[in-house]
Amino acid sequence: MEKKDIIQSFKDSLFTGLIALALFGPIVGLRTESKGEGLFITPQWGLVFLLVGLCILGRFLINLNSARKTEITFFSKFTSKFSVITEDKAKHFAITAILFAVVFPFLPFTDRYFMDVAIMILTYIMLGWGLNIVVGLAGLLDLGYVAFYAVGAYSYALIATTFGWSFWICLPLAGVFAAFFGILLGFPVLRLRGDYLAIVTLGFGEIIRIILINWYEVTNGPDGITGIPRPSFFGLPFKRSPDEGETSFHLFFNLEYSTMHRIIFLYYLILILALITNYFTLKIRKLPVGRAWEALREDEIACKSLGVNPTNTKLTAFAIGAMFGGFAGSFFATRQAFISPESFTFIESAIIVAIVVLGGMGSQTGVVLASIFLIGITEMFRDLEQYRMIAFGGAMVLIMVFKPKGILANRKPTILMHGDKK
Amino acid sequence: MLKISNVETFYGKIQALRGVDLDVNDGEIVSLIGSNGAGKSTLLMTISGVNKAKRGNIVFNGENIENKQPHKIVDMGISQVPEGRRIFSRLTVEENLRLGAHANEKGKYFENDIKEVYDLFPVLSDRKTQRGGTLSGGEQQMLAIGRALMSKPKVLLLDEPSLGIAPKLVNQIFVSIKNINKEKNVTIFLVEQNAKKALELADRAYVLVNGKVTIKGSGQELLKNKDIQAAYLEGGAKN
Numbered sequence: 307m308e309k310k311d312i313i314q315s316f317k318d319s320l321f322t323g324l325i326a327l328a329l330f331g332p333i334v335g336l337r338t339e340s341k342g343e344g345l346f347i348t349p350q351w352g353l354v355f356l357l358v359g360l361c362i363l364g365r366f367l368i369n370l371n372s373a374r375k376t377e378i379t380f381f382s383k384f385t386s387k388f389s390v391i392t393e394d395k396a397k398h399f400a401i402t403a404i405l406f407a408v409v410f411p412f413l414p415f416t417d418r419y420f421m422d423v424a425i426m427i428l429t430y431i432m433l434g435w436g437l438n439i440v441v442g443l444a445g446l447l448d449l450g451y452v453a454f455y456a457v458g459a460y461s462y463a464l465i466a467t468t469f470g471w472s473f474w475i476c477l478p479l480a481g482v483f484a485a486f487f488g489i490l491l492g493f494p495v496l497r498l499r500g501d502y503l504a505i506v507t508l509g510f511g512e513i514i515r516i517i518l519i520n521w522y523e524v525t526n527g528p529d530g531i532t533g534i535p536r537p538s539f540f541g542l543p544f545k546r547s548p549d550e551g552e553t554s555f556h557l558f559f560n561l562e563y564s565t566m567h568r569i570i571f572l573y574y575l576i577l578i579l580a581l582i583t584n585y586f587t588l589k590i591r592k593l594p595v596g597r598a599w600e601a602l603r604e605d606e607i608a609c610k611s612l613g614v615n616p617t618n619t620k621l622t623a624f625a626i627g628a629m630f631g632g633f634a635g636s637f638f639a640t641r642q643a644f645i646s647p648e649s650f651t652f653i654e655s656a657i658i659v660a661i662v663v664l665g666g667m668g669s670q671t672g673v674v675l676a677s678i679f680l681i682g683i684t685e686m687f688r689d690l691e692q693y694r695m696i697a698f699g700g701a702m703v704l705i706m707v708f709k710p711k712g713i714l715a716n717r718k719p720t721i722l723m724h725g726d727k728k
Numbered sequence: 729m730l731k732i733s734n735v736e737t738f739y740g741k742i743q744a745l746r747g748v749d750l751d752v753n754d755g756e757i758v759s760l761i762g763s764n765g766a767g768k769s770t771l772l773m774t775i776s777g778v779n780k781a782k783r784g785n786i787v788f789n790g791e792n793i794e795n796k797q798p799h800k801i802v803d804m805g806i807s808q809v810p811e812g813r814r815i816f817s818r819l820t821v822e823e824n825l826r827l828g829a830h831a832n833e834k835g836k837y838f839e840n841d842i843k844e845v846y847d848l849f850p851v852l853s854d855r856k857t858q859r860g861g862t863l864s865g866g867e868q869q870m871l872a873i874g875r876a877l878m879s880k881p882k883v884l885l886l887d888e889p890s891l892g893i894a895p896k897l898v899n900q901i902f903v904s905i906k907n908i909n910k911e912k913n914v915t916i917f918l919v920e921q922n923a924k925k926a927l928e929l930a931d932r933a934y935v936l937v938n939g940k941v942t943i944k945g946s947g948q949e950l951l952k953n954k955d956i957q958a959a960y961l962e963g964g965a966k967n
Contacts, residue, residue, distance in 0.1 A: 594830055601816050601827045608814035610778050613802025613879055614830050 315369030319362045326361035330354050399671065407577055411570045421569045425576055425641065427681045429634055432580035434661040434673035436630030439587055441659065442668035443596065444623035445603025447504040450491070450511025451658050454484040454628040456518060456650035458635025463531040463645055464524070473537035477636050484632020485625040487514075492624035496617055499606070511655050518647040530646025536568065537575065537640050544568035572641050579637060583630045584670055590626075599623050600668075657681075664705045666712025675713050679705075729754045729915060730775070730806070730883055735784035735794070737767075737774045744770040746939035747784065752883065757909050757916040759926040759947065761960060762936035768919040769811050771936070772885045775917075776808045777801045788883075807881035811888050813872040817861025821852055824860050824871055828878030837880075844912075845874035848904060866897030873904065883915045884908065890922045898922070902929055923960035927951045935960075 335354040338345045410416060410424060433455060440448045461483040465476045491510050495503050518525045525531070536544060539555050546563050548554035555571075556563045590596040598619045601609050609616055639645050661680060665672025683701050687694035705713060730752040737745040744767045752758045762768050773779040775786060777798040786794040793801055807828075816824050825842055846853035849870040855863060860871060869889055876884060886905065890898045902925055909916045920926035927933050930947035935956065943953065950956050 594826075597819075597823055597827055598830060600819055600823070604816035604818060605814050607778060608810055608816065609827075610798040611776050611802070611808040611810050611814075612828055612830060612875065613799040613807075614827065615797070615799040 312370075315366060318369055319365035322365040323358050323362035326358045327354070330357045403674065404581070411573055418566065418569065421566070421573055423682070423685045425569070425573050426685075427677050428573070428576040428580050429638060430658065430661060430677040430681050431674055432576065432583050432634045432637075433631060433658045434665065434677055435580065435583040435587060435670065436627050436634065437658050437662050438665075438668065438670065438673055439590075439599070439630070440623050440627035441662050443587075443591065443603065444599040444620065444627075446495075446620065446623060447500065447659075448507045448624075448627070449504050449652075449655050449659060450507040450509070450514070451627070451631055452650045452652070452655040453491070453511040453514035454487060454631030455635040455638065455654065456514055456647070457487045457628075458484045458632030459639040459645050459649070460518060460525060460531070460635075461632070462636030462639045463534045466535050466640075467531060467533060470535070472541075473535070473636075473640055477633060480636040481629045481632045484635065485629040488624040488626075488628025488631075489621050491628075492621040496620055508652070508655075511650075511652060515647050515650050518650070525647075528647060530644055530648070531639075532644050534639050534643045534645065536643060537571070539571055544571065572637075576634075576637055576641075579633055583633075586630075587670065595619065595622055660702060664702060664712055666709075666714040669712065669714040672712055672714035676705075679713075729789060730917070731785075731787045732771075732775070733785050733787075735771070735774060735781045735786060737770050737779055737781050739770075739779075744939055745774065745781075748936070748939070748941055750934055750941055750944075752915060752917050755909070755913060755915055756931045757906070757918065757929055759918045759920060759930035759933040760936055761920055761923040761926050761933065761950075761956075763921070763960075766936045767939040768936055769887055770939075772808055772810075772887050772917075772919055775801075775806065775885060802879055802881075805880070805882035806885065807876040807879050807883070808885040809869075809872045809876045809887060809889065812891065813865075813868045815860035815863070815868045815871055815875075817859065819860055820857050821860060821863070821871055822856040824875050825852075825878050828875035830879070841878055841880070845877055848877075848907065849874055864897075866893045866901065869893055869897075869901055870904070873901070873908075877908065877912075877914070881914060883917060886916065886918045888920060889918070890920060890925065898925065905929065923956070924951075927956075 331354055334357060335350055337348045337350050339348055340346075407428075411421060433451070436454075437448065437451045440446050440451070458480040462473075462476045462480040465471060465479055466473070491507065495506050498506060519528050521527070538544070542553060542555045542558050544556075544565075544567055545552075545554045546556075548557065555561075555567055561567070587596075591600070598609070598614045599622075601612075601614060602616060602619050602623075606616060609619075638649070642649075657680065661673055661676045664680070665674070665676035680698060680701055684694050684698045687697040690697065732748055732750045735745055735748045736743065748767070748771060750758075750760070750771075760768055760771070770779060774781050774794075777793065777796055777800070781794045784794065785792055788801075788804060788806060791804070793804065793806075796804075816827065819827070822842070825845060826838075829838055829841060846856075851867055852871055852874060855867065860868065863871060873884075873886070873889070889901050889905070893901070905916060905918065906929060908914050918926055918930065927947045927950050930950075933945065933947050933950045934941050935943040935950070943950065943956065945953070951961070
């Protein structure tokens with residue numbers, strides 16, 4: 307390497323240090339602590355110094371390496387090998403993953419915390435798969451997907467608390483409501499694509515959240531809805547002491563009462579819901595409407611000249627994507643037993659979009675890996691408190707640097723007809 | 729079969745077609761030649777309903793279609809191979825063909841239709857699991873034509889099938905167009921800049937200048953026309 311390059315990369319890493327200082331200075335350097343009657347600022351310049359130093363050093367090392375192109379190519383080779391393996395053995399991988407998911411609650415190391423994280427990851431997987439229909443297949447960038455999640459959760463909560471209907475009746479109703487809102491969003495954005503569509507959907511997500519806050523008579527505003535009924539195991543509730551004339555789950559099966567029963571049941575519930583979403587997507591991809599979604603993503607004018615009706619195609623994509631968001635929403639409501647507009651902020655939409663994009667647009671397995679990676683990482687670093695968002699951001703940057711098209715970028719062709727294989 | 733009278737189409741305030749009159753009879757090959765920006769592609773898009781005519785009529789088999797939606801027009805039997813092919817590049821060859829059958833997909837005739845396309849363009853059969861974007865320009869053009877044929881059109885609108893394709897493949901594609909016309913009995917309306925090829929192939933032809941038809945006649949007549957030779961043929965031969 308020439309001397310000029312070294313000086314260049316040294317300058318570059320100093321600049322990186324400057325950016326790091328600007329970021330870490332206020333975020334890390336000034337720590338607010340509540341002591342007694344007020345907030346006090348404790349400076350932590352030592353830590354800032356350390357972090358900035360690490361950034362400068364890291365940048366310098368990356369610069370040196372990229373000049374030699376060793377580290378990076380090694381890393382991307384490793385990851386591309388990984389994606390080739392999973393593509394080739396996608397079926398085996400899927401079966402193993404499903405089997406693992408099925409036995410997961412009974413593994414010796416599985417405790418309540420693991421189960422909660424697993425349920426959360428599965429919820430995001432389901433949301434990711436739902437959004438994948440809209441973003442990955444139909445190519446309509448929807449930044450307001452959380453709106454349908456919210457509609458599902460609120461319709462479930464309102465129906466269940468008002469009429470007292472069971473989960474299994476409310477679930478499809480919530481899905482229908484969400485699908486209806488999907489069509490509602492679909493109509494005004496039919497002519498939009500790309501950035502413009504993204505802005506409008508972003509607005510739609512916020513509108514729904516603001517309506518939820520302000521429509522006090524129905525939604526109870528920022529206070530949210532409490533006392534949402536828990537799901538029952540085909541009519542058997544999970545209660546320690548059942549009401550008069552009721553048999554609860556543990557009595558019916560002659561088990562000792564444990565709160566884990568309900569958690570395990572919720573786990574299987576979301577697992578089944580997520581798998582239904584996946585199965586549905588894989589099937590619909592092979593039907594004319596699914597193919598039309600993908601064609602629309604590629605070229606709208608060609609679609610029109612071939613007789614694909616873009617209006618219906620877009621609306622079905624929005625409606626079906628929204629429906630699965632609504633299912634996930636009702637699951638969320640029944641699991642939490644309490645919902646408020648707080649849970650449906652833009653960051654949720656952003657996380658779901660991130661999962662779809664980082665997973666590799668349109669890849670079902672990619673969504674799973676990205677959810678585990680992103681949600682898992684933020685959970686793993688929970689001890690770091692607010693810094694875990696840095697881990698979250700770092701994870702995203704790493705994926706985009708090494709796999710710019712997502713974890714699993716290569717989608718297999720949907721159809722292999724006449725029995726050939728390449 | 730297809731009668732276009734006094735059609736005017738605008739892009740915003742800019743008028744692209746200034747009263748086009750033209751007709752295509754059953755079983756014919758009709759060519760439309762003209763230079764860049766004459767309005768050739770606009771005319772095809774107007775027939776397909778992707779662009780709407782502001783004035784004038786388009787009648788297909790006795791029915792007015794100028795206000796119909798594009799997918800309705802495809803259902804009626806007018807299919808377009810758009811300029812620049814517009815292949816769905818991330819879908820496979822076979823998926824592209826299936827999408828062509830979208831208007832017609834009852835599944836029943838699909839197997840047979842797709843076989844006919846593969847017989848017409850055997851190279852597509854070899855590449856059916858390959859992504860559309862990985863084909864060569866000529867192969868993509870074949871795929872675009874095959875895709876349009878999947879909806880069983882009565883009229884096939886072709887927009888510059890020779891654009892950006894190796895000369896050897898251009899010949900092959902023009903032979904295929906002739907075959908589609910003669911064997912499958914599909915009426916062809918061909919828009920081309922390659923005037924010589926287009927006129928040789930055509931039963932009848934029109935010349936479009938500045939959004940208006942200026943000359944019409946049989947393909948042979950137009951080939952001998954002095955003005956056309958000067959404007960479109962000799963210039964083309966030199967290049």
